[in-house]
Amino acid sequence: MLEIKNLHVKLEEEDKVILKGVDLTVKAGEVHAIMGPNGSGKSTLSYVLSGRDGYEVTDGSATLDGEELLEMEPEARAAAGLFLAFQYPVEIPGVGNMTFLRTAVNAQRKARGEEEMSAGDFLKVVRAKAKTLKIDADMLKRPVNVGFSGGEKKRNEILQMAMLEPKMCILDETDSGLDVDAMKLVSDGVNALRDAGRAFLVITHYQRLLDHIKPDVVHIMAAGRIIKTGGPELALEVEKNGYADILAEVN
Amino acid sequence: MALPQAKQDVLAARIAGLSLPQGGWAGAARADALARLSAMGLPVKRDEYWRYTDPTSLTTPDTPHAAVFDARDEPPAFDGIDRVRLVFVDGVFDPAQSDDPAAAGVEIDRLAAVADRDIHWAQSLYGVLEARGQNPVQRPLAALNTAFATDGVLIRATGKAAKPVALVYIHRDEGSDAILHHCIKLEAGAEVTILENGPAAARFTKVMEVEVADGARFHHIRTQGRDHERRAATHIFARLGAGALFKSFTLTANGVLTRNDAVIELLGDDAVAHVAGAAVGDGNFHHDDTVFITHAGLRCESRQVFKKVLKNGAVGVFQGKILVKPGAQKTDGYQISQSLLLDEDSQFLAKPELEIYADDVKCSHGSTSGAIDETALFYLRSRGVPERMAQSLMVLAFLAESIAEIEDEAIAEDIRSRLEGWLARHER
Numbered sequence A: 001m002l003e004i005k006n007l008h009v010k011l012e013e014e015d016k017v018i019l020k021g022v023d024l025t026v027k028a029g030e031v032h033a034i035m036g037p038n039g040s041g042k043s044t045l046s047y048v049l050s051g052r053d054g055y056e057v058t059d060g061s062a063t064l065d066g067e068e069l070l071e072m073e074p075e076a077r078a079a080a081g082l083f084l085a086f087q088y089p090v091e092i093p094g095v096g097n098m099t100f101l102r103t104a105v106n107a108q109r110k111a112r113g114e115e116e117m118s119a120g121d122f123l124k125v126v127r128a129k130a131k132t133l134k135i136d137a138d139m140l141k142r143p144v145n146v147g148f149s150g151g152e153k154k155r156n157e158i159l160q161m162a163m164l165e166p167k168m169c170i171l172d173e174t175d176s177g178l179d180v181d182a183m184k185l186v187s188d189g190v191n192a193l194r195d196a197g198r199a200f201l202v203i204t205h206y207q208r209l210l211d212h213i214k215p216d217v218v219h220i221m222a223a224g225r226i227i228k229t230g231g232p233e234l235a236l237e238v239e240k241n242g243y244a245d246i247l248a249e250v251n
Numbered sequence B: 001m002a003l004p005q006a007k008q009d010v011l012a013a014r015i016a017g018l019s020l021p022q023g024g025w026a027g028a029a030r031a032d033a034l035a036r037l038s039a040m041g042l043p044v045k046r047d048e049y050w051r052y053t054d055p056t057s058l059t060t061p062d063t064p065h066a067a068v069f070d071a072r073d074e075p076p077a078f079d080g081i082d083r084v085r086l087v088f089v090d091g092v093f094d095p096a097q098s099d100d101p102a103a104a105g106v107e108i109d110r111l112a113a114v115a116d117r118d119i120h121w122a123q124s125l126y127g128v129l130e131a132r133g134q135n136p137v138q139r140p141l142a143a144l145n146t147a148f149a150t151d152g153v154l155i156r157a158t159g160k161a162a163k164p165v166a167l168v169y170i171h172r173d174e175g176s177d178a179i180l181h182h183c184i185k186l187e188a189g190a191e192v193t194i195l196e197n198g199p200a201a202a203r204f205t206k207v208m209e210v211e212v213a214d215g216a217r218f219h220h221i222r223t224q225g226r227d228h229e230r231r232a233a234t235h236i237f238a239r240l241g242a243g244a245l246f247k248s249f250t251l252t253a254n255g256v257l258t259r260n261d262a263v264i265e266l267l268g269d270d271a272v273a274h275v276a277g278a279a280v281g282d283g284n285f286h287h288d289d290t291v292f293i294t295h296a297g298l299r300c301e302s303r304q305v306f307k308k309v310l311k312n313g314a315v316g317v318f319q320g321k322i323l324v325k326p327g328a329q330k331t332d333g334y335q336i337s338q339s340l341l342l343d344e345d346s347q348f349l350a351k352p353e354l355e356i357y358a359d360d361v362k363c364s365h366g367s368t369s370g371a372i373d374e375t376a377l378f379y380l381r382s383r384g385v386p387e388r389m390a391q392s393l394m395v396l397a398f399l400a401e402s403i404a405e406i407e408d409e410a411i412a413e414d415i416r417s418r419l420e421g422w423l424a425r426h427e428r
Helices: A042-050 A074-080 A097-111 A119-132 A137-141 A152-163 A180-192 A208-212 A233-241 A244-251 B006-018 B025-042 B128-132 B140-148 B373-380 B388-403 B409-425
Strands: A002-011 A017-027 A031-035 A055-064 A082-085 A092-096 A170-172 A200-202 A217-220 A225-230 B082-090 B107-110 B153-158 B165-170 B177-188 B190-196 B203-212 B218-224 B233-239 B246-251 B257-266 B272-282 B286-295 B301-309 B315-322 B332-341 B345-356 B362-370
Touching: A002 A074, A017 A042, A017 A055, A017 A137, A017 A200, A017 A217, A017 A233, A017 A244, A017 B272, A031 A233, A031 B257, A042 A055, A042 A074, A042 A082, A042 A137, A042 A200, A055 B246, A074 A082, A074 A097, A074 B272, A074 B373, A082 A152, A082 B362, A092 A097, A092 B006, A092 B257, A092 B373, A097 A119, A097 A137, A097 A152, A097 B388, A119 A137, A152 A180, A170 A180, A170 B332, A180 A208, A180 B233, A217 A244, A217 B315, A225 A233, A225 A244, A225 B190, A233 A244, A244 B006, B006 B025, B006 B140, B006 B233, B025 B190, B082 B373, B128 B140, B128 B233, B128 B315, B140 B177, B140 B233, B153 B165, B153 B190, B203 B246, B218 B233, B233 B246, B233 B272, B246 B257, B257 B272, B272 B315, B272 B388, B286 B301, B286 B332, B301 B315, B301 B345, B301 B388, B315 B362, B332 B388, B373 B388, B388 B409
Parallel strands: A031 A200, A031 A217, A082 A170, A170 A200, B082 B165, B153 B177, B165 B190, B177 B203, B190 B218, B203 B233, B218 B246, B233 B257, B246 B272, B257 B286, B272 B301, B286 B315, B301 B332, B315 B345, B332 B362
Antiparallel strands: A002 A017, A002 A055, A217 A225, B107 B153
16 A cells, blocks of 8 residues: 655755655555654654655655655645644634535545535534544534644544545554543544555554554654564563664664 | 925815816715815825825826726626615616615615705715814815715615615726715614625725614625726725614725725714725735724724735735723724735735723734745645645635624625635636
């Protein structure tokens, strides 16, 4: 599904190289986790894949089902099935959450040549999905993320994911700022979307999220590279001993 | 102080070709207005309230030409609203295109048609609020209007109007110079909605005097724009009684020059006045909102909400004042003027003023200029919303606070769809 090869990325404005040859293959139906110390390039990887400005790809490629992502506009990547759940979901004053969701769903459908969803159908679907994430009618009406608590913002990300039904979901530190109950709610939302045709890349600092969203593969990222790949036990090792051992072992 | 020669010269040249409409009850008011005007002269760029807006093209004897815009791609404003249409073509009333005024359920007369009839209420309004509004800030174009207006509507309501009264201004003549003066009187407890739309003329000078008596409710929604080269200087003078409500919203799109003055006096206690505007300009566009709100009653509320979206060198101006008179305790005054600059060539000039002579009041004002939020734009795009659509969404979101001042949801929706259309046509 997602295939990243030898990805090198620097900041556009400075000569700072962040990713120094990332190789990663995620197959349909799999959940991969990326862990790593601060500044290792995890969030940069998610931004580069989703098409945020400010980064320059100096080498390598990233394809989604064979399509080169890095040459596409962010909206085209989304329509192709890529979704990034933001670490810091953005507040958009004046744009109603419902309007935002419906605009996004229909823009993607239009881009894929599918029929747009009617207002009635959309309302039915969004209400049902919001309910399982404990998102009430008021949150759907309010402007996007404005005045939302940290937990509400993350639940809203998952609601967007559920509505957009992407193929490849990247979760960037979705657990940050969540209490235990909210983490369970968000994880349940993610697990409900697990499917043979869908893959997840879960970026996290902590093993505890992976107790809820069980990964098939765990990668450790450091200094712009994936330095170790293993099974779920790798996350437990990090939780127990920190990154020092792994870093030392690789160096 | 003697009137500067420059102002006298501008005035002499401007009125040389105009004649004072004769006869009837308005004659005295017109003569008074001409005397006021002669004492003031016409505005020049050095005047304090014309520093940001060059009045020259509003005061020249010859009307600068304005091409008539082909509007086939855009339906006229308020088409879907059940209303009584009164149509003026280049400032001349067109009965053939107009609806029967009686359907509005209020008294409607035309200024030009009733000079010989004794309309008592209009006599006590025509030029009266305009004259009050000349102090402390002079508004010579309004006095010129009172003196020389060729037509306008006189509306009096004693109850709730059956339908909105829509003044439709059509522009056909590339050199037309229209001067219209409307008087609207809401007796105690009455409720009227006035709609205005259309470019009106190559140059349009308009005054609307509105008396809102105790407990009456006045709603005003207008769209001005469409023809890129047209110029307009409009004035609203309003006076509110106790518990009265005044709400005015203006959408301005296009127009090389628009100056909208609003002068509102809250005389009775517990009166509420909201003036709002959304302006979108692309290129050769200059838009000026000049507002003066006087709080004289107790516990009155006023809101000024002005938002401008500017690109390709467009200029926006806001001059807004709240004056709280001695004794006007518990005043709640709010003023916000904001611009969204879509590029670095555009400009927003704001002069917020507060002058307060009471000690128990709440007044706030804010003025900002900013670019579109790139992070929010990326967020929208990452969800599959194409860049242009995302930008339009954010522009509409920026304007939302001003559009929210429109109480009627169907009218607000009409304004929103108009803006969407404009944004789609001005994507680059």
